[in-house]
Amino acid sequence: MLTAAALSGGSKAAAIEDARRRGQRGGKPNIVLVVLDDVGFGDLGCYGSEVPTPCMDRLAANGLRYNNFHVSSLCAPTRASLMTGMNAHAAGVGNIAEWGRDHPGYRGWIRDDVRTLPELLNPSGYRSYAVGKWHLSPVEGRNATGPFDQWPTGRGFDHWYGFLGAAADHWHPELFRNRHAVYPDKSGGYHLTEDLVDQSIDFIRNHVVAADDVPFFLYLSFGACHFPYHVPPDYMARHRGAYDAGWDAVRAERFARQQAIGIAPANAELAPRNPGVPAWDDISDDERRFGARTQEAYAGFLHHTDDQLQRLVDFLERAVRLEDTVLMVLSDNGAGSWGPPAGRLDVHRAVYIEPEPIDELIANIDLVGSDQSQPSYGAGWAQVSNTPLKLYKGDTYEGGIRAPLIVHWPGGGLPEDAICGQYHHVTDIVPTLLGLAGHPGDSVDGISFAYTFDSPDAPTRKKVQFYETAGDRAIWVDGWKAVTQHRADTDFEDDHWALYHAPDDFSEIHDRAAEFPDRVAGMTTLWYREAERNNVLPLEDDLLSLEADVAPRPRSRYVFFPGATRVDRRNAPDIFNHDYTITAEVELTTGRANGVLLASGDSMAGYELLMRDGFLEYVYVFTRGRHYSARIRDPVPAGMHVLTLRGRKTSASSGRVELFVDGQASGGADIPRMWEVKSLNAGVRCGENRGAPISRLYRGAFRFGETLERLTVELEI
16 A cells, blocks of 8 residues: 655655644544545446546556446436435435426436535535536536626535536536636647646645644546547547457447456356447447447546556655545546447537538548547447446446445555445545545435445445436335336336345346235335425426426527626527527728637537628528528628628528628628537637637737727527
8 A cells, every 4th residue: 555655755754744644633524535436336447347537447456346336327417416425306406407397306406405525514614626526507607797695616516627518528528616617728629628637736725834733525427428528639548549459349348357356256247248239340440340330439548547647646656645645536437328339520519400421420530539529429338337237327227326436545544446346336435535524423324334444345335326317216225226217208107116135136137026015015105205304206208308408588689798707508598499690890990800709509519600801791500511502792891890790590500690780781691500509518708719719710819909899699589
């Protein structure tokens, strides 16, 4: 086991200094929680994967791995439990805010009367820092004007650097520092994962300098490996060809390694292919080729994340802080099934607009991982991530809720390289950490699993755990699990409850409901009792309304100014459903004005109103290969001018735009296909574009070089 002396090059003085600091802090350890996004049970090297994760593997080798640890099957509910120790519905987060509804268990953010981990640690002297994803705030509050009560700094963290919402663009993220929008410098190459680790190191460095006598809590929540899979080119190259054998062969190899290292017990079986997943050999050559590339991107994404985590661990070693830091690594849910066998180049287009033809995917295969892609893999590779389990993120079967958990604490006397098989849940992390911090017991739903630190083979102390996601339900009781998948637009009472004896059926293959109907009846009765206690009931068919619009109602008028903060995509003017007029009041000193007037969207789709060499232009990017543009006939001369764009709907999904200079028509274009505003992955910028490139007609922010007094967008509502 690593010691302070060893970590400081054998310095006895450093070990004495570390012991002195622990004494100053009353023996309270530092805490680092690292959360991976959509990483499956079988994705880490120390859980049987072929993906190189040497940092996490070393942490596991010097600590504990849990092979019976569970989470919710969606990210925000898991994070709510991780932050509170409460079951997700009881905390108010039975679903993500984008799919939330007016029900105390499903609004999508933590209730005001439920305290978070940093709020609980504060009386014990901890300083708390959050970095990365925060998916626990109302949709309407995701702008730089707040309200901020459900942002990290409103829920107990002293500082935060990261993003709101779910799927971050790792090349062009929309970031905040505390309560202010920030724009990272991308001139020398940029990747969000590297930025998040840089910020984590900065927070700890500053803490050590300013408050060395108090402990810290760092919550590092990566965007990886949620789609889009954005990967540095060298990491893409490292995995080229590694997945040509296909998902059947790779999954079988992972399972063999899992049994060899003890992550999967000897009596475990490999679950059959999930419904709808074909054999690798049964799909076309082109589907195999593109599908292998998306998995290469996923593997590179995870590999890169592990290398960045190593930089944080290295800093803790250099600062002689690793010895007395409890460091936990977990995933928020199982891997998600994101589409057809070949996967996707642009997941937002495929989900919101139209399927992607395989010949188009092959033509653009070398863009996978770049900022000209928003890629995701298909269901077959998702099942590989969840090896050896069945189903996916969003399901209450084990593929959705069983997750890796690594606990590393050199100063805590943990056994080395031990695998803990006790049944535990993400609600158990808060009471575990509060106990280590010497905090008086709090009323939470979880129980501490610190007993496993001394006795990795101790019997499970947890007795009951229930689950619900979008109507799917499950309950675990003393080794038995009852689970059902809800079918959309059917009665909940008609759903079949399967029954599995977990110690004998690691992968939930043998349904024993017919053998033990009384046990099923008793467990479902207990599920309803737990559901009543935790704000789950009444059940609603969320599967029919997952895209319910919870954003603010559109206004008839929006006013923008250059230099103002960007606007979140769900608060953007809805030009899809309404006729609209954009008016820019400008003063030009030259007839060759340049710069962005208004930009909305991401690197795959969006629109821009801009000037180039004095010409007013409008570019609408429907997909990467379909751009529609309008340009005035003559350049705009120097002077005061009113530049206008009028957009009119011509059908449910098409429109036409006309450009005007000082009221005089000067060009237009038809837009055969349009997308809904919510389908984009970025918001609105005025007077520049420091976000993702949209039209790709320029490089950098392309700030408007003249005076833009104001810009208005008026919707005909």
